[in-house]
Amino acid sequence: MKEFFPEIPYIKYEGPKSKNPFAFRYYDPDRVINGKKMREHLKFALSYWHTMCGDGTDMFGRGTFVKNFGAEDVMEVYKNKAYAAFEFMDKLSVDYFCFHDRDIAPEADTLKETNERLDVISDLIKELMEKYDKKLLWGTANCFNNPRYMHGAGTSPNAEVFAFAAAQIKKAIELTVKFGGNGYVYWGGREGYETLLNTDMKLELDNMARLLKMTSEYARSIGFKGDFYIEPKPKEPTKHQYDFDAATVIGFLNKYGLYKDFKLNIEANHATLAGHTFQHELCTARINGMFGSIDANQGDMLIGWDTDQFPTNVYDTTLCMSEVIKAGGFTNGGLNFDAKTRRGSFTPEDIALAYIAGMDAFAFGFLKAMEIEEDGRLGEFVKNRYASYETGIGADIVNGNITIEELEKYALEKGDVIEAVKSGRQERLETILNEVIFN
Numbered sequence: 001m002k003e004f005f006p007e008i009p010y011i012k013y014e015g016p017k018s019k020n021p022f023a024f025r026y027y028d029p030d031r032v033i034n035g036k037k038m039r040e041h042l043k044f045a046l047s048y049w050h051t052m053c054g055d056g057t058d059m060f061g062r063g064t065f066v067k068n069f070g071a072e073d074v075m076e077v078y079k080n081k082a083y084a085a086f087e088f089m090d091k092l093s094v095d096y097f098c099f100h101d102r103d104i105a106p107e108a109d110t111l112k113e114t115n116e117r118l119d120v121i122s123d124l125i126k127e128l129m130e131k132y133d134k135k136l137l138w139g140t141a142n143c144f145n146n147p148r149y150m151h152g153a154g155t156s157p158n159a160e161v162f163a164f165a166a167a168q169i170k171k172a173i174e175l176t177v178k179f180g181g182n183g184y185v186y187w188g189g190r191e192g193y194e195t196l197l198n199t200d201m202k203l204e205l206d207n208m209a210r211l212l213k214m215t216s217e218y219a220r221s222i223g224f225k226g227d228f229y230i231e232p233k234p235k236e237p238t239k240h241q242y243d244f245d246a247a248t249v250i251g252f253l254n255k256y257g258l259y260k261d262f263k264l265n266i267e268a269n270h271a272t273l274a275g276h277t278f279q280h281e282l283c284t285a286r287i288n289g290m291f292g293s294i295d296a297n298q299g300d301m302l303i304g305w306d307t308d309q310f311p312t313n314v315y316d317t318t319l320c321m322s323e324v325i326k327a328g329g330f331t332n333g334g335l336n337f338d339a340k341t342r343r344g345s346f347t348p349e350d351i352a353l354a355y356i357a358g359m360d361a362f363a364f365g366f367l368k369a370m371e372i373e374e375d376g377r378l379g380e381f382v383k384n385r386y387a388s389y390e391t392g393i394g395a396d397i398v399n400g401n402i403t404i405e406e407l408e409k410y411a412l413e414k415g416d417v418i419e420a421v422k423s424g425r426q427e428r429l430e431t432i433l434n435e436v437i438f439n
């Protein structure tokens, strides 16, 4: 069989001292930690769109990568993308992939023809999944690229566009089920608005909920057992994306009675675009029982858009994995590299090196997050900081055993409570974090 990446070897674990660029320093896929292999703790996924399709096009220049994989006929190109994707996953020990419908097969003139193309390529992908023992983390529909979606899909002012989006999502769900997918993602591509001068926000939000309800119920009716995820993002492409951040999405799901069947897919770069840390978004999802999956990447704090860089910041990966551990680990979710190399890093080797960087950064983060747990000092500090709620008046507050009048009486008797207030010790705690990371 044709090898698509002869320049990329099989990547093996060589340990932190290795100078071999094509080796893992921290990711040792079959190493067992707490009864589970690292590959099962981390559940890395390849993003089909960036890795097999993204060609480096930006607002100021055309593509710098050629991704036709040696073919000219459009269907042959997409077949070769599939062969190349599985060769890449095999060489990198990436066990999962994520896809949009339009990443795996090109759109044709009619929906019927497009669906027929999807049937052909999805048969091939299913075969390759079995051959290489790879799994689908999640599928999704690209309801934002085609001009018909210029004003949104589920939130389009045009009902015909809503109908088309519903039909497209139906097919994407069928493909997800065909691949035995663990999840289905809704990222609100153009579900948002530019100006209220032309927008009925209430109808748009109601319609978005209608689309989620209809399509998720359909998925269950055809046997989908995985998770539905909403992926929050505050802006880009629209100025006001409806799924702004985790808290907004949780409020939306609650309002429309959808919270039971949905979780969140948290993306690092989307968190920072919303003015939050990655950890904040993960924590918000976790404490609301909505933690699901992760789009692993990082942004550039000096650039105000979604740069989708491969994650190398080990503070972020450590704090992220701490949240994952607190959530009890991944169930259906995992770490999807929704990430691309910079436009100037245009060779296949660059893409492999970027995956190695991201996988090692997360493997390192996971090991350090486990050490933070074992060390216990950070957890202990937080526990003690709230100790006043465990007894006395604090326990009464938490248990709802006290009235406002009784609280007033208590405060009046005390006169002041400043002596009870203790230091937050932020700098000391940051030093403990550094100690763990650098030891």
Ligand code: XUL
Pocket (backbone or CB within 6 Å): 100, 140, 185, 187, 231, 233, 267, 295, 306, 338
């Ligand atoms: C866009 C983004 C998407 C979703 C899937 O910012 O993150 O790739 O992850 O549609």
Ligand code: CO
Pocket (backbone or CB within 6 Å): 187, 231, 267, 295, 338
């Ligand atoms: Co994403």
